[in-house]
Amino acid sequence: MGTTHVPFMTNTTSSPALGAATRPPRDSFWTRIAAELADAIARGVYPPGERLPSEHTLAEQFGVNRHTIRRSLASLSSQGLLRVAQGSGTYVEEFAIDLMPAKRTRHHQSMALAGMRGALRVLSSGTVRATAAQARALQRPARSALLRLQVLREAQQQPLLVGERFFPLPRFAQLEAVVRETGSITAAFAAHGVADCTREESRITAQMPAPEVAAQLRQPATRPALFVESVNVDPDGVPIEFARTWFAGDRVTLTVTHDE
Secondary structure: OOOOOOOOOOOOOOOOOOOHHHOOOOOHHHHHHHHHHHHHHHOOOOOOOOEOOOHHHHHHHHOOOHHHHHHHHHHHHHOOOEEEEOOOEEEEOOOOEEEOOOOOOOHHHHHHHOOOOOOEEEEEEEEEEOOHHHHHHHOOOOOOEEEEEEEEEEEOOEEEEEEEEEEEOOOOOOHHHHHHHHOOHHHHHHHOOOOOOEEEEEEEEEEOOOHHHHHHHOOOOOOOEEEEEEEEEOOOOOEEEEEEEEEOOOOEEEOOOOOO
């Protein structure tokens, strides 16, 4: 890829009245370079998904050392504009998809509207005993049996969310097999006679992800993730799913609608 020149604006005019005291502190160089690169990304000089020039190339381009460039790139990465792929380079983040936690939440439909493809993958599964919070959310007796699925949803080969989904047993004993086959919890509900489900409650907070969650989302553990606890109910109002989901904060926007 050819080198794309992004001008780094510096003031080369000297003035006896100003002198050396007006020169910008060395620590400010990295912030100015970060601002220049962010502006270049906004103007499409570096489009989504493109790999930036190497640190060495950028250091020569801006006339600074590689440590300064590294600080600039780290700042942009923490803001969600860049992602670092070990052994490959630094890339402009490719997309941010809007997922709507409305009364009828269907993430695959939001992705389709955005022109993206992706499926839900089951990472692990098992039978667990309901905690007090899970039993209360699902209106089940304490310590009752639940199916637990740990799932990951991707789009364009980028992780969007990772979560734990809990379903009452024995009602949804075969749900895991259908999810693995179809990549859809909605389809799995339909296979169990639940033609429709609605979101009863969503609680959204920003949290620092645990290291394993950050690794699954492919984001730094120092970057907050959007955390959502939700309860879905069947047409009779019976709770059928309790979910704890972490969304990649730099790739996902959650839009809450109030018209349903």
